[in-house]
Amino acid sequence: MRVALDAGETAEIDGPTLRYTRPGYGTVTAAVQGREIVLDTPDGQVPDWISASSARVTITGDGGRAVVTRARTEVYAYSFGWELFFFTLDSPFHGRTLGELAGLAFSSERVVPGQSNLSAMIGDIWNNSMWRHKDVLWAIFETVLMAFLGTMGAAIIALPLAFMAAKGFTPLKPVRFGVRRIFDFVRGVDALIWTVVLARAFGPGPLTGTLAILVTDTGTFGKIFSEALENVDRKQIEGVASTGAKPMQHYRFGVVPQVVPVLLSQILYFLESNTRSATVIGAITGGGIGLMLTQAIQTQKDWEEVAYYIVLIVLMVMVMDWLSGKLRGALIGRR
Amino acid sequence: QEIDEFRIGILGGENAQDRMTSNECYRAKAEELLGVPVKLFTPADYDGVIQGLVGGTLDMAWLGASAYAKAYLTDPEAIEPVMVKTNLDKSYGYHAIGFARADSGITSLADLEGKVFGFGDPNSTSGYLIPSIEIPQETNASMESGDYFCEVRFTGGHEQTIVAVSNGDVDAGVTWADGMGEWEDGYNSGALRKASDAGLVDMNELVEIWKSKPIPEGPIVLRKDLPERVKLDITTLTASLPYMDADCAYNFMAGEALGFQPISHDAYTSIIEARKSQI
Amino acid sequence: MTDTAFGQPPGVQRTAEIHDAYMAMARTRRMYGGILLVVFVALMASGFVMADSRNAGGFWNGILNVFDFPSEVLSEAADKVALLPALMVQFFPSLVETINIAAAATLLGGMTAIALSLLSTRGLARFPRLIGLFRRVMDVMRAVPEIVIALVLIFILGGGPVPAMIAIAIHTAGALGKLFSEVNENASLQPVEGLQSTGATWLQQMTLGVVPQVAPNWLSYALLRFEINIRASAILGFVGAGGIGYDLKNAFSWGPGRYDQVAAIFILLFLTIVFFDQLSSHYRNKLAGKA
Amino acid sequence: MLTINDLTRRFGDKKAVDAVSFHIERPAMVGIIGRSGAGKSTLLRMLNRLTDASAGRIVFDGQDITALRGRDRRAWQSRCAMIFQQFNLVPRMDVVSNVLYGTLNRRSTLATMFNLYPTADIRRAIGILDRLGIAEQAPKRAEALSGGQQQRVAIARALMQDPAIILADEPIASLDPMNARIVMDALRRIHEEDGRMVVCNLHTLDTARTYCDRIIGMRDGRVVFDGSPAQLTTGVARDIYGAGADFSEAATSTDIETLDRHQYERGKARALV
Amino acid sequence: MLTINDLTRRFGDKKAVDAVSFHIERPAMVGIIGRSGAGKSTLLRMLNRLTDASAGRIVFDGQDITALRGRDRRAWQSRCAMIFQQFNLVPRMDVVSNVLYGTLNRRSTLATMFNLYPTADIRRAIGILDRLGIAEQAPKRAEALSGGQQQRVAIARALMQDPAIILADEPIASLDPMNARIVMDALRRIHEEDGRMVVCNLHTLDTARTYCDRIIGMRDGRVVFDGSPAQLTTGVARDIYGAGADFSEAATSTDIETLDRHQYERGKARALV
């Protein structure tokens, strides 16, 4: 059996014998003879791309890798990678140029019976088993979902609590103190630790991550919101008060218009930063792009995959950043 | 009593997507059999699965012996072991393997005095529990950092240990293997075999320095509250898997093995005791 | 005198027009508000349903059991309460390591952030054409989660505090840089112009004209960031970067029997965070009071 | 009509307003002058009940204002509109909404929470804005307006309250001369056409002289002058401001018509360079 | 000495300064008047090279100022001190430091970044402050001073530069009459005693008339008047300001001594109430 590898290399398995040919070097032969493996190189030396012992020979070429042990002989072909980004080897569309593909997409001759070429192509890309575009997209969506739900939920819970924690809005000092310490506590424990705590009740999955973000951010928002409330401009309240308005109206017209921009911009800022946290949290709760990335790093197999995920994450966060900036601009207006 | 979905937790140690893929055929079969959606969950570490089982949000998992012990110690009423994998020689055990880089000159525990030693996950049987009991018996010293070893670390998992040893971050580490076949292949099954197949390490560069007594294979556990019919269905499916679909069984069992046989809690009492003693 | 104040005499027709236009505007505004609200509620609801269905445990079942795990930890910790002080002492060195990582990272990141932020603030930038470039640099530094940088660096440099420090510093530089440049934008340009009119160089304009105005705000953000970084460096321990997070993770995942350690580390961490929180808010109040 | 009796306000040890008494018989335009810190603002704020008096009484049409609480106090505030130096509008809301805030006291809390007002009120608000010459600005945000326009919005809000008294605390201090003129003219016209009482803190003497029927001078919390514009001589003014005999404000006059009036004497001839 | 030739500055389509030319032979005190937006500030800023000219030339003592770049430009700026309406001090720094900033151009960047200055400079700074009557304020933060004091600090900084020209952009616009007088007196004194050229944008006609040797009137970016104070008649002033015949700024005059000058005619008798 002969395998053609990249970079002009070939590997040939012939019973217990492996012949690995490298252009410019020659052919290396590794043969299992009884309990021993005998290595034969053109110059009699063992170059540093071959690791050999009497029990195991590993040849690491540019185009592939071959392993011979007493029990088995294996050849791994490289060249997998970006080339397979769209179509894997088993797809009928693999290895075609863009022009061919475009032609195929609109030709009526069906490559895969019972399916139009375009949908077959999209299906093959979508279900690409190397790059897993479907899973990756789902993972990104799940990450953003965790961030969105967690952030918004936290904001909704934190707002009324913030009034309770703000000087000038809650006359009772013990209440203020109590609420503030609660904020401190939930904020002081990182979301990652909350995932561990919540895992028992909710099990693995995106909801747990969402709740972890929600819990931590309730504390953060509570603190920020109550500070914003304490910093309101008294002049505006006074302007409203001087007309004889009722206390609720002081809040509505003197306070809310002032704090809404602060709150909104904080919420949107956190939406972006939580997208980043959700990546990490997902890695622990078992969901999202973060899990894919951390595991790709930990198993250290495919650095191109790691790079791909990092780029995706950076893009995702930057898109969220851009989006939240746009939303901020639309909702609050430029200053 | 009915269930509306069936949730399987899969332990870490492998790329999450690979875990999903290896178990996909099993999932599909279970779904067909049970008639309810079957979902796979892949938390990043052992603890995620254990918490899910104890909290009742996962219905099934294949645990390590020590992880089972932890779940049992947390809540004895939560789960029960039903099946265990049997090796080709009909035994159901494997070994913790201590190993080091071949060029480090370390060949036994005795050479490790004053060196850095790496465990895997604290909930791993072979990656932590058993070695942490058996190694001190041989070295006559505790596993505390600075006592016999200069430092003892957790790397986080079997893959990480193997990488850490081959990168030289730790001088030696422990992982698991069935102990059968050739060292150069990474044995027939186990973490070393997987790492070597994946091209992560070159087995020529590693040497075995220690091997534990056989450790009972971890059980497949089911939540006790599940309806009896569901338990029965799952047990039958698992037991017959090697005959129904050999490829699927290979993926599901992470290597070549004979099949599954029933097991009960009693097989793990000694592990539970060991774990208790570690507290 | 003439009536410059009142323009044309009030025209009934003109006010009616303005009134109609205003009412129309108020109505569309109300409508948009309503639509926005409905969309938001729909997004929240559907998102929740989806997250709930993709989770192993449901929300409504889970919420009843939220306290199972904390109470398990607490009851064990309560049983062994006598051991806690000793454990806290035992873990103290890890805590110090964690705080050190955070402090070094904040300092390094903060310095970088100052430079980047001044270079990317309109009106202050030395090279106005490169503002966009410096902003993108900060965006990228901010976008990559610390844990990812740490994981990659741990692979390259091996475990330990240095990768964690660099990872947090990179992230800090990006995050603080953005905040700093917002502060800079609000800084009054008057002093800068005043200095410029005396013939001062750019560096002089920045250090003497901008820094005194913005330093209190910078410091307050940096202190806030320091707090966040303490947490971050504790968390990086989860992936093997040393410090107290590593101990916490190991104790946590061992489970029953070591919950006393969990409790001890928790108390340490929490006290630390509260301590630095109070310290920084004290200083921030002091700075704000002076301003 | 309005009687103030020994009105005093202490801040800690300091008496910001010190036993001030005066009586205003009928709707007039009253100017209060005095240098910074004299207590002008505090006096006006006590009139509006934004600040509580430490001692003394304010009586308006027989009603003791100082004693009002809760709902009654708010009812008084709605009869006694206040205009501030910094306008004190809600900058992010549109002009009409800001004017409508003048009706808050009369409308139900719930409806106003959602910014819902009767159409008649909106029409009236726009009418008032038109009267002040800024109807075109109606849909804009308050913060988008110039200072003079903002102050007129504040006046419109005051008018919306349909008040018996309008208090204005240095209404033109943050405006340029042109806008100052427009705002003061508006206040004067309101006084004359609607017959409302206007009490106005002023920074500049000329403005007080030009627009007011009566001028009250304060110094260190006390009333040191109370008379007609004609009675406000240079000597009295110096006294109110505590300026020395050499002090002249002529140099900063912004008047165009006063050209050949005074030439600052420096005892030296100057040539055109 | 200073020649300006067809100097023009465009902002987009708009010409803020439009082909301005004039010549100043010897150190004089020149006032520039004109209403808001006339281009006064832009002109001064071009003189200091804070703003670049779009066209035209500035020549001082034979040197083409418009062509200077980098170090040379900074050197020119240090010879041509600028005083701003809003003082443009560093508010959080003490008075002496602010004055010492006048020497930045001559000192090394590194030393100044750590606020290190030669003792002689510090002595000189305090001397200048003393000359302006605010030596007592030396250790205070600039922001703690009153407007008039801050403006004098700005003048002190300008003097510290030992400049050939002092440019002042509406130096008294944010000051009250009393402080305005003090600041203008200080500028005049510097002009007379040190013989420095002072070019001063002014808001108020009276000030220009009182203090300046020569007055330049601008409107819409162009010079529409250039002459002695005596030549600045009411008609000319109206022309510069584009005011109608009915416009009078008397109402906002802040003068104390001009009391019985004009009584605002409202065609109705007013009684003291």
Ligand SMILES: Nc1ncnc2c1ncn2[C@@H]1O[C@H](COP(=O)(O)OP(=O)(O)OP(=O)(O)O)[C@@H](O)[C@H]1O
């Ligand atoms: N809320 C307060 N707390 C303490 N002192 C106050 C307060 N309000 C005013 N004062 C003091 O009372 C005195 C009078 O202040 P007020 O604002 O009434 O003066 P004013 O005549 O309005 O001056 P200005 O022209 O500066 O507005 C001042 O000395 C001021 O410092």
Ligand SMILES: Nc1ncnc2c1ncn2[C@@H]1O[C@H](COP(=O)(O)OP(=O)(O)OP(=O)(O)O)[C@@H](O)[C@H]1O
């Ligand atoms: N940086 C700028 N960008 C765009 N337009 C400007 C800028 N600076 C000034 N202008 C415009 O140039 C014109 C002249 O402005 P300038 O500030 O010189 O007027 P000024 O006479 O100083 O007025 P003021 O009395 O208000 O200070 C104005 O219409 C102004 O809007």
Ligand SMILES: [Mg+2]
């Ligand atoms: Mg006041």
Ligand SMILES: [Mg+2]
């Ligand atoms: Mg100007």
